[in-house]
Amino acid sequence: MKKLLTLSALVLTAFSSVQAKEIKFAMEPSYPPFEFTDQKGEIIGFDVDIANAICKEIQATCSYSGQAFDGLVQAIKQKRVDAVISAMDITEARSKQVLFSDAYYDSSASFIGVKDKVDLTSAKNVGVQNGTTFQQYVVAEGKQYAPKAYASLQDAVLDLKNGRIDLIFGDTAVLADMLSKEAGLAFVGEKVTNPKYFGNGLGIAVNKSNAELVAELNKGLATIKANGEYQKIYDKWMTNK
Numbered sequence: 001m002k003k004l005l006t007l008s009a010l011v012l013t014a015f016s017s018v019q020a021k022e023i024k025f026a027m028e029p030s031y032p033p034f035e036f037t038d039q040k041g042e043i044i045g046f047d048v049d050i051a052n053a054i055c056k057e058i059q060a061t062c063s064y065s066g067q068a069f070d071g072l073v074q075a076i077k078q079k080r081v082d083a084v085i086s087a088m089d090i091t092e093a094r095s096k097q098v099l100f101s102d103a104y105y106d107s108s109a110s111f112i113g114v115k116d117k118v119d120l121t122s123a124k125n126v127g128v129q130n131g132t133t134f135q136q137y138v139v140a141e142g143k144q145y146a147p148k149a150y151a152s153l154q155d156a157v158l159d160l161k162n163g164r165i166d167l168i169f170g171d172t173a174v175l176a177d178m179l180s181k182e183a184g185l186a187f188v189g190e191k192v193t194n195p196k197y198f199g200n201g202l203g204i205a206v207n208k209s210n211a212e213l214v215a216e217l218n219k220g221l222a223t224i225k226a227n228g229e230y231q232k233i234y235d236k237w238m239t240n241k
Helices: 002-020 046-057 069-077 133-141 153-161 172-179 211-226 229-238
Strands: 022-027 035-037 061-066 109-114 125-129 146-150 167-171 185-192
Touching: 022 046, 022 069, 035 046, 046 061, 046 211, 046 229, 109 153, 109 172, 125 133, 125 153, 133 146, 133 167, 146 153, 153 167, 153 172, 153 185, 167 172, 172 185, 211 229
Parallel strands: 022 061, 125 146, 125 167
Antiparallel strands: 109 167, 109 185
16 A cells, blocks of 8 residues: 555656646737737747747747737736746836746837838827837836827737827837838837836746746756757847848
8 A cells, every 4th residue: 555655646746747847828929020820820939939949948848828918917926827928028127026037039129100201309109019118118218209009019000001100119129020011111210228128138927936937947048049949040030120
């Protein structure tokens, strides 16, 4: 009987170990090239490939679900998901609520507008994605602008082209991806960095109680940066963006 109990304990321990290797990621899947939904309804993009590569290195099984960006931190805090990888800037305010992995992407922000129509001094209405640090920046630092929040920047593009807003403010790589598909739009002004809101890099967010997972993610991230896999993924999604 004692041997059976010992065997059962070993099986349960092994099962728990396997279970611990399943990581449920959440993201807001309308933010190319970081994450978006393809024609098959699957979430793809830079963040997904990075997470998959990390999961392979740490021998974890990973899954992905989509939800609104402004609910992602709360999903982590309530443990509805294990991790968030969604082009999320590492900020002091967010770090009080969640743990972050090491930065996996260096971020900056930019403005875009209709070509030759407005500049940063004449613009008034600026589109931003709801719940982002870009929205926070425009509200707090861009007093000359009237921010308009959107669930998706694709909706903001429609308003920009129709003259309902003057500029869109967001992540440089995301806006560059938009410009590659919208010939009538262009960058306005220089790139913006502000450590309070963005410029510290993008990180993978996890619950405050799960430092072990952060360590595993950092280990996997360091490995893919060292073995060249990170560069392959970067070149696939970001080169010429």
